[in-house]
Amino acid sequence: MTKPCQQVDRATTTTTISNYSKKHQKRTNISLLMISCYSPKLSIFILAICVSLFILFQIQSLQISTSPSPSPSWPSFIPQFHKLSTNCTRDLHYSTMAEKLRHSVTFxxxxxxxxxxxxxxxxxxxxxxxxxxxxxxxxxxxxxxxxxxxxxxxxxxxxxxxxxxxxxxxxxxxxxxxxxxxxxxxxxxxxxxxxxxxxxxxxxxxxxxxxxxxxxxxxxxxxxxxxxxxxxxxxxxxxxxxxxxxxxxxxxxxxxxxxxxxxxxxxxxxxxxxxxxxxxxxSRERRMEVYDLMRCKARVHCNVSMEGRDSKFIGMTLFMRSGPRSFKNESAVVDIFERECAKFDGCRLMVAYSYNLTFCQQVTLMSKTDILVSPHGAQLTNMFLMNRNSSVMEFFPKGWLKLAGVGQYVYHWIASWSGMRHQGAWRDPDGENCTFPEDDRRCMSLYKNGRIGFNETYFSDWARNVLTEIKTRKLEEESQNGSASTSYQCACG
Incomplete structure (x- = not known):
């Protein structure tokens, strides 16, 4: 069976090959047969490639003609064109991938x-x-x-x-x-x-x-x-x-x-x-280093100097609150601690409220404090601004021990982390009565902001014991170092 592309006008073929020798007759017939098999689209495509190559060659020739260097031959142009084509392909691929990645960012x-x-x-x-x-x-x-x-x-x-x-x-x-x-x-x-x-x-x-x-x-x-x-x-x-x-x-x-x-x-x-x-x-060691750094930088910032501090000086500070978790009878509490402080040479009692002190005033006050006496509350955070080994005495209203959870121990933790000594806590046994059983969680809404009473005998004995401990420690430090004051060199200074 003869394929359509093989239907060649034999008369035309005979006329065409009459001018050739017989030894070329077979080759010419094959060539004509192959040409007749090409489609018009393929011919157009081949023509376009030839035109494109011709234009590129002309452009290259024009660019080289303006250069003093010798014109390159056609073979030398082929690698340059290939390199240009490869770089463009790579850049296009990179640009496409970058665009895809930008679009594919997942939030x-x-x-x-x-x-x-x-x-x-x-x-x-x-x-x-x-x-x-x-x-x-x-x-x-x-x-x-x-x-x-x-x-x-x-x-x-x-x-x-x-x-x-x-x-x-x-x-x-x-x-x-x-x-x-x-x-x-x-x-x-x-x-x-x-x-x-x-x-x-x-x-x-x-x-x-x-x-x-x-x-x-x-x-x-x-x-x-x-x-x-x-x-x-x-x-x-x-x-x-x-x-x-x-x-x-x-x-x-x-x-x-x-x-x-x-x-x-x-x-x-x-x-x-x-x-x-x-x-x-x-770790505790790392936390203490951080608190040392903040204490040191705060004192530098506020121009607080520890030089020349009397080694016999004992600073006792009552850091008061107003409103929730404040003392019901502040004057009675102040009298108790003032009386005990007076029994120790060099002891000075200071009474302050954190809300009416600037930051630097609080830094200055804490740098003079060896014993911090305060109800449970955020103002106790200032304790790390004292020297290491200073003491903290904390007070709670009724109901906190059973109902407050671990949050009631945060100032035990910060005392340990910053190198202080938490001397325990006094918890008021008296306060408002809850209509539910005292261990019912609903009672905490009543006890949370309760106020704190006092026990004169307990407060006096407690203050005396802590003052004695501080006095003894300062005497030991003085005998060992010649000064009861401890200074730290600021890191990141």
Missing amino acids: LPLKDLRYSDKALQGHTWFMSSMYDSHEEGEVQFQQFPSKSSMGRLLCLKGRDTHDGSWNYYALTWSETLPFNATLMKGLTFISYNHYNYENIWHGLSAMVPFVAWHKRYGCETPNRWVLYHWGELRLGIGLWLTNLMGATFNEDPIIERFEGINEDEAVCFEKAVVMRHNEGGM
């Missing part, structure tokens, strides 16, 4: 509702897909970029202050940032805290790990802070904490508010350190 909720019942456990809630860098006894943190993040930067999106599940995070490389993303230069500290930054104890617990990281990793100072509470954005911290961080880092913290950036636009950070476990995982 996950900061607040992972799958673990809402385990928010305080492990690594399962805030930025739940990430794990912390942690060496035994050291602070737990995440750093971006880093080896664990595969060199990727951290990006955040969302400004919600009421629901953390509407705020998001993602990781991406610096070359493939999300579209419309803002890159913030420098170091950013990002804090997750399940407490309130306005409360000086809760806020300080969130700041301590940043100071630990700062001290250990070259004393680098942050350009900004980003704060989250239960995954919700927070726009500020308390004044006391602002002053303390300002003293520690030599400049007031800049709390990032993302002003001028739309809520649906991402913000990426050139370098970021994330803390989400507060002081968890840090």
Whole structure:
């Protein structure tokens, strides 16, 4: 069976080959047969290639003619064209992959509702897909970029202050940032805290790990802070904490508010350190180093000098509260401690309220305090501003022991972490009566803000014992060091 492409006009063929010798007759017939098999589209394609090559050759010839160097031959042009084509292909491929990566950046909720019942456990809630860098006894943190993040930067999106599940995070490389993303230069500290930054104890617990990281990793100072509470954005911290961080880092913290950036636009950070476990995982030794640093920097900031302090001086400070958890009869309590203080040479009683003192006034007061006497409350956080081995006496209203949980022991903890001596607590056995059984959790709403009475005999004996201990310790320090005062050299100075 003859194929259509083989239907050749034999008369034409005979006329054409009559001018050739017989030895070329067979070759000519085959060539004509092959030409007749090409489709018009194939002919156009071949023609286009020839025209393109001709144009490229002409362009190359024009460029070379303007150069003083000899014109290259055609063979030498082929590798140059091939190299140009290869580079363009590679750049186009890279551009395409970069665009794909920019489009494929995946944002996950900061607040992972799958673990809402385990928010305080492990690594399962805030930025739940990430794990912390942690060496035994050291602070737990995440750093971006880093080896664990595969060199990727951290990006955040969302400004919600009421629901953390509407705020998001993602990781991406610096070359493939999300579209419309803002890159913030420098170091950013990002804090997750399940407490309130306005409360000086809760806020300080969130700041301590940043100071630990700062001290250990070259004393680098942050350009900004980003704060989250239960995954919700927070726009500020308390004044006391602002002053303390300002003293520690030599400049007031800049709390990032993302002003001028739309809520649906991402913000990426050139370098970021994330803390989400507060002081968890840090050894007592590391915590004491951090509190030493903050104490030293606060005293320098406030121009407080410990030089020339009389070694026989004993400072006893009653740090009072007003309202909830205050003493019912302040004057009676002051009289008890004043009377006992007067029995020791060099003892001086000071009475103060934290709310009417500036930060530096509190630093100055604590530097003069050897025994801090105060009801349970945030004002006790100031204890770390005293010298190491100073003493703390704490007071509670009725009902706290059974119902308050472990939170009632936070000032035992900070005393240990900062090198102080917690001398125990007095718990008022008297107070308002609850209509439920006293061990019923509903009674805590009544007892939480209760006021504190006094026991003259107990307070007198307790004060006398603590004063005797302080007096003995100061005499021992004087005999060993020639001074009862202890000074520390500031790290990151």
